[in-house]
Structure formats: structure tokens, C-alpha cells
Amino acid sequence: MAAMIGHHDAETAFLEAWTAGRMHHGWLLAGPQGMGKAAFAARAARFLVTHGRGGEGARIALDDPGDTAADRLVAAGNHPEILPLTRQAKDKSKELARNITIDQVRDLKARLHFSLSLGEWRVIIVDAIDDLEPSASNALLKTLEEPPARTLFLLISHSPGRLLPTIRSRCRTLRFQPVDRDAMTAWLHDLRPMLDMAEVRAIVAASGGVPGKALALIDSDVAATEKKLLAIAASGDPGNRLREALAREVGGTANRARLELVIDIVPGLLARLARERPVAEMAPVLEQWDRVQRTVRDAVRGSYDGAMVGFEIGNCLAELAPRATEAAR
Structure with a gap:
């Protein structure tokens, strides 16, 4: 599997904050849908719960191994300090609700009152913050204004301009920009070497520099x-x-x-x-x-x-x- 693409600047900024011991409590991952923001959030969360507090000054990569036991919990999807906030399925159907609700945010806030049970960080991944209903946005804003200690928010947004300005102002923004054509072509060819180059170029042109869209177009x-x-x-x-x-x-x-x-x-x-x-x-x-x-x-x-x-x-x-x-x- 080829490496992720389009995350280099975001990874550098995030790791520089960690190694300097100046980790901001709120990060807004902003960019077009399909840029891999959710994948970045998952990798960043895994890194934090499997490593220390930061401030160690050592050079490190986002995918470097950390605590083995914590890493196994992350891989199994049940690490107690990674809390996802997403749209839920309606009733017993597979269809997702239109919004992330105020009740979901209240449940999340209740969990934040508990002490950390494992590791140095608790990470909340909101995917996507664009999906919060207005009352839920206001409730989350209060937590962003007064965050618990050693709690970090990763807020995924496909349309950051539509968010409450007060939410944007409480976060440090990492922008995920469309990838240039040459880099996309090389990445896609490496990922799917069996594809004809003419088809690779057609997919790259149609994708608009968005890796997720390129992968969907392959099929x-x-x-x-x-x-x-x-x-x-x-x-x-x-x-x-x-x-x-x-x-x-x-x-x-x-x-x-x-x-x-x-x-x-x-x-x-x-x-x-x-x-x-x-x-x-x-x-x-x-x-x-x-x-x-x-x-x-x-x-x-x-x-x-x-x-x-x-x-x-x-x-x-x-x-x-x-x-x-x-x-x-």
C-alpha cells in the first residue's frame, strides 16, 4: 500500500507542537472531502495515546511505534481515551442521522469528567464538525473554551467557512489542500501499477487533486x-x-x-x-x-x-x- 498523500505539512505542524511541548487543545482539520482528514485524525490520535506528553525535543514521525499495549487497543478500536463523535444510525436501520445531536455532545461532556484511565492524553475526534446541529455546536463550544487538562480535540471540517467563528477561533487550523497533478499521478501509479497511464491521467484530472475521489474513481x-x-x-x-x-x-x-x-x-x-x-x-x-x-x-x-x-x-x-x-x- 502506498503512503498517504497530502498530509506532510499537517504532520510537520502537529509533531512540531508535540515535540516543543506546546500542543494546542483544539485542531481544525480543514479541506475538501476525500483529502484524508479522518485518516490523519486517526493517526494523530493513535500517536498521542501511545506516546508521552511531548516536549521531549526528539525527532519523531506520526506513525512511529509507541506503547505496545496501547497500540493494540487502538488497533482493536477500543482504546478508552479515543472518543469519536459522529452521526449515528437511525433506530435499527443503517441510514445515518442527518446531524450530530446535542444529546451526543452531552454524553461526551459527561465522560470528560472522568480521570484518564490510560496514557497521557484523551483525544476527541469529531467527524465532521459540519454535521453538528446548532445546539450541539454551542454545547461543544463551551468545552472548547474551557477544555479539560490533557484533552485534545480533532475537529474535521469539509466547509470550515460555515462553522461558528468562535469555534474556529478556539482552534489551530491544519489545511489539507488538493494535491498537484504530478504528485497525484506518481502516487496513483504507485498505488495501482496495473492501471494504464492514460487511465491514471484521466482519473487524476477528474479527481481535482483529491486522493479519496481518485480512489473512488478507480472502481x-x-x-x-x-x-x-x-x-x-x-x-x-x-x-x-x-x-x-x-x-x-x-x-x-x-x-x-x-x-x-x-x-x-x-x-x-x-x-x-x-x-x-x-x-x-x-x-x-x-x-x-x-x-x-x-x-x-x-x-x-x-x-x-x-x-x-x-x-x-x-x-x-x-x-x-x-x-x-x-x-x-
């Missing part, structure tokens, strides 16, 4: 989907056959993941088509790129009819066929 047959989209752009689909097939593939709730894949792929595909054309012929591609973006924005604001969105994306691609672009001139 989505990106090459086959891209081939269908390029066929529309090449032929213009005069009988609408290809566009209708695309609409069927992405329509309905059951095909939402396929629609999202198409939405992810198309911008990179249009960018590639633009690069392949002379400068004087790039305008139609840019025009359709804007049209695709408007279509997606309108879909998100409206009822999100997948078949309609898929057909309209097909229309945008059909406009790029040689006959269509020549007629436009």
Missing part, C-alpha cells in the same frame, strides 16, 4: 465512461442515440454515483480537447465548458434530475463535433 471504469463521452464529441450524435443512452445511465437515484462520475470527468475532458485544438478554435470548447458548469450549478440548486443533466452534458459535447463547429463559423 468506476473511468476509461469506458470517457470513451462514451468522446464519441459524442467526435460524432455529434446526430440521432441522439448516444445522448439518450447517457441519460439512461445517469438518471435516477440509483445511478447518482454514475452521474457524479460524468460531472467529475467532463471538465478535464473539455480541457484536454481545448489543448488539442489550435488557439483560434478553442472558443467553442470554452463556451461549452461554461455551459456544463451552469448546468451542474442549476442542477444542484434545483431538483437534480440526473437524466436531464446527463442529456444536457451530452448536448454540450455534441456541439464540439467537427460539423457543429464548422457550422458555427
Whole structure:
């Protein structure tokens, strides 16, 4: 398994605080969904409960081994001082509740009154703090303002700008930025060496530099989907056959993941088509790129009819066929 990617700056900042003995009690892990913030939080929590208080000045890595007995508890998922706060399943169903509730935060706060039973740190992982209902956010804020000793909060946020400013102000922020294309390509090739490099590049382009999205795209047959989209752009689909097939593939709730894949792929595909054309012929591609973006924005604001969105994306691609672009001139 290839190493994690996109965590280097966050790891450095976190470990520098630990080795200097200046560990802030609240850390906001901010960045796009799929950047590995939850994985980082799990690694940071494991590190803290298996090592000492810090301030030792020694060079160390986040995945270095610590106390063996504590490490076994972490691996088993039952270390008493790692407390997760996440959305819970509704009743006996597998569907998750919409929010993290005030009752969950109250239960957590009650546990914080107990003394540490093992090790030097207690770690609370909130995944994601964006999911807290308003009353729960206010309750958690009170704990952040007056944190118990040797208690550290790791708050995962996909949309930090939407959080209470008072929560952000109580935390030190670690930003997880999209990874650049060359690094993503090398990482993905190392992770899945059996993939054709053309497919790797297509996945990287569609992922937007988000490793989690790239991993999800591996299982989505990106090459086959891209081939269908390029066929529309090449032929213009005069009988609408290809566009209708695309609409069927992405329509309905059951095909939402396929629609999202198409939405992810198309911008990179249009960018590639633009690069392949002379400068004087790039305008139609840019025009359709804007049209695709408007279509997606309108879909998100409206009822999100997948078949309609898929057909309209097909229309945008059909406009790029040689006959269509020549007629436009």
C-alpha cells in the first residue's frame, strides 16, 4: 500500500507542537472531502495515546511505534481515551442521522469528567464538525473554551467557512489542500501499477487533486465512461442515440454515483480537447465548458434530475463535433 498523500505539512505542524511541548487543545482539520482528514485524525490520535506528553525535543514521525499495549487497543478500536463523535444510525436501520445531536455532545461532556484511565492524553475526534446541529455546536463550544487538562480535540471540517467563528477561533487550523497533478499521478501509479497511464491521467484530472475521489474513481471504469463521452464529441450524435443512452445511465437515484462520475470527468475532458485544438478554435470548447458548469450549478440548486443533466452534458459535447463547429463559423 502506498503512503498517504497530502498530509506532510499537517504532520510537520502537529509533531512540531508535540515535540516543543506546546500542543494546542483544539485542531481544525480543514479541506475538501476525500483529502484524508479522518485518516490523519486517526493517526494523530493513535500517536498521542501511545506516546508521552511531548516536549521531549526528539525527532519523531506520526506513525512511529509507541506503547505496545496501547497500540493494540487502538488497533482493536477500543482504546478508552479515543472518543469519536459522529452521526449515528437511525433506530435499527443503517441510514445515518442527518446531524450530530446535542444529546451526543452531552454524553461526551459527561465522560470528560472522568480521570484518564490510560496514557497521557484523551483525544476527541469529531467527524465532521459540519454535521453538528446548532445546539450541539454551542454545547461543544463551551468545552472548547474551557477544555479539560490533557484533552485534545480533532475537529474535521469539509466547509470550515460555515462553522461558528468562535469555534474556529478556539482552534489551530491544519489545511489539507488538493494535491498537484504530478504528485497525484506518481502516487496513483504507485498505488495501482496495473492501471494504464492514460487511465491514471484521466482519473487524476477528474479527481481535482483529491486522493479519496481518485480512489473512488478507480472502481468506476473511468476509461469506458470517457470513451462514451468522446464519441459524442467526435460524432455529434446526430440521432441522439448516444445522448439518450447517457441519460439512461445517469438518471435516477440509483445511478447518482454514475452521474457524479460524468460531472467529475467532463471538465478535464473539455480541457484536454481545448489543448488539442489550435488557439483560434478553442472558443467553442470554452463556451461549452461554461455551459456544463451552469448546468451542474442549476442542477444542484434545483431538483437534480440526473437524466436531464446527463442529456444536457451530452448536448454540450455534441456541439464540439467537427460539423457543429464548422457550422458555427
